[in-house]
Amino acid sequence: MRKNLGPMPAVFPMPVLMVAAYDKDGIPCALNAAWGNICDMDKIILFISEDHKTTENIRQSKAFTVSLADKDNMEAADFFGIATGNSMPDKFKKSGCHAVKSEFVNAPIITEFPVTMECELADIINNENFYAVVGKIVNVSADEKVFDEKGKIDPRKVNALVFDQFKSGYYVANEKVGKAWNAGKELMKAAQGK
Secondary structure, eight states, rough: OOOOOSOOOSSOOOOOOOEEEEEETEEEEEEEEESSSEEEEEEEOOOOOOOOOHHHHHHHSSEEEEEEEEEHHHHHHHHHHHHTTOOOOTTTHHHHHOOEOSSSSSSSSEESEEEEEEEOOOOEEEEESEEEEEEEEEEEOOOGGBBBBTTSBBHHHHHHHEEEEETEEEEEOOOOOOTTTTTTTHHHHTTTOO
């Protein structure tokens, strides 16, 4: 039997994304964003609030990075979600994280997080339903520790955090249970009468 819960954000898993940008003085700021996704082969969209300090920095600098939070850095990732740069100007410093400037865009790479998309600001969409920042991904950099023997990023080594909106939990996504574009082949054959 199903139970009606009313309207709620019932998508699981959600990513745990660390969004970082420099302010006008070159000081990094970062926020934790769960409402973001790839929206083209070279674009990412972030549904973040217009009033975040990091959002202001993105508008000003026209660049940002998006890193995948991982289990080893869960404390810092969560801190970036509960502390606000609007009232804590040294938020990044207090996180204990470190940043280096991207070689490709004017934005900080948080060195603790294993995979980072380096983005130019492509668009800001502001309408009655949402505020969104779209980034053009110009480079992805990753720590060598997350590569497999073929030089590809291995999700099991990333230990990426995923966010649970039902109970506000963090989980680790690192078990492969099937192969995409392959797990449904037998159903496809049956559907086509083969």
